[in-house]
Amino acid sequence: MKLWLVRHAQPLIQKGLCYGQLDVAADHEATQRAAKALAPLLPDKLTLSSSGLKRTQQLARAIQEQCRARSFEVDTRLQEMNFGLWEGVAWDTIPKAAFDAWTQEFDTHRFGGAESVRDLLLRVNQCLLNTPLDRDALWVTHAGVIRAVNYLKHHGLASSATTQTWPATAPAFGEWECLTLPF
Numbered sequence: 394m395k396l397w398l399v400r401h402a403q404p405l406i407q408k409g410l411c412y413g414q415l416d417v418a419a420d421h422e423a424t425q426r427a428a429k430a431l432a433p434l435l436p437d438k439l440t441l442s443s444s445g446l447k448r449t450q451q452l453a454r455a456i457q458e459q460c461r462a463r464s465f466e467v468d469t470r471l472q473e474m475n476f477g478l479w480e481g482v483a484w485d486t487i488p489k490a491a492f493d494a495w496t497q498e499f500d501t502h503r504f505g506g507a508e509s510v511r512d513l514l515l516r517v518n519q520c521l522l523n524t525p526l527d528r529d530a531l532w533v534t535h536a537g538v539i540r541a542v543n544y545l546k547h548h549g550l551a552s553s554a555t556t557q558t559w560p561a562t563a564p565a566f567g568e569w570e571c572l573t574l575p576f
Contacts, residue, residue, distance in 0.1 A: 397531040401448040419448035427567030432459030441465035473535035477505030500553040517541040536563035
């Protein structure tokens, strides 16, 4: 079974802001281009899921139209990491001490006070466990979730995530990767 991990298109937000779970829309044209590029590659039968945020639901709807999929399911576990009080704040204005605390205890520290990397890993792992293996699945989601899937693929839940083991890259806006499940 294949798991398609699709990142939303460019969000309509000022560059340089921390926007984890801020509910902002994505660029309409970029969303349509991404759906048109991906749709011909997809199998006829697949499960389509989206995070609960506007920018991912826009792309899920566009993919649904291109593929004539019956529907998509909203799954809030596919949302980006919640950065708490840093949501909407410019990355370069967040105090260095906040970053230092996060990198020192990367797995368990709640950067911004809301959610830790461990919390993100647990909810993404729960999605993986609940993904049916009888057909391909497509998740329209965020960079953090895609990194979490890749972390789980290589390290599982048993080890603690560190800045050295956390995946450094994710697909660009409107791009995707495809993995084989189970792994």
